[in-house]
Amino acid sequence: MNKPTPLPKSRGLPRQARGASPAVSSPAPEVPLALRKGCSKNRQRTLSKGRLAKVRDWEKRARAANFQARALADQCAVSLRHLERYFRLTLRVSPQEWLDT
Numbered sequence: 128m129n130k131p132t133p134l135p136k137s138r139g140l141p142r143q144a145r146g147a148s149p150a151v152s153s154p155a156p157e158v159p160l161a162l163r164k165g166c167s168k169n170r171q172r173t174l175s176k177g178r179l180a181k182v183r184d185w186e187k188r189a190r191a192a193n194f195q196a197r198a199l200a201d202q203c204a205v206s207l208r209h210l211e212r213y214f215r216l217t218l219r220v221s222p223q224e225w226l227d228t
Contacts, residue, residue, distance in 0.1 A: 179203060179213045189226055196222040 182188070182203060192198035199222060200210040207222075214222045 177213070179205060179210070192226075194226045196226060199226070 188199055188202050192202055196210065197207050200207040203210065205213075210222050214220060214225060218225060
């Protein structure tokens with residue numbers, strides 16, 4: 128008769144990872160819009176490494192662009208279409224809609 132092989136012991140994994148049910152369910156971590164299901168890997172890479180991902184002073188740039196999407200794109204050194212794609216993926220609004228609010 129063959130002995131059943133023992134299951135490998137988990138090494139340092141939390142209880143939830145080992146298959147035990149959690150005592151208290153914690154809220155799911157917030158996932159950036161660009162990384163959610165349906166967004167291609169190339170687009171994720173573009174958003175994380177692109178020059179728009181490095182912009183931090185959007186409000187200041189919006190004022191300097193006189194709240195015009197084309198002028199904002201020129202300030203960021205990208206095309207208007209690229210700015211639109213970035214805003215749609217990250218904020219789910221067009222740049223002009225964001226500037227108008």
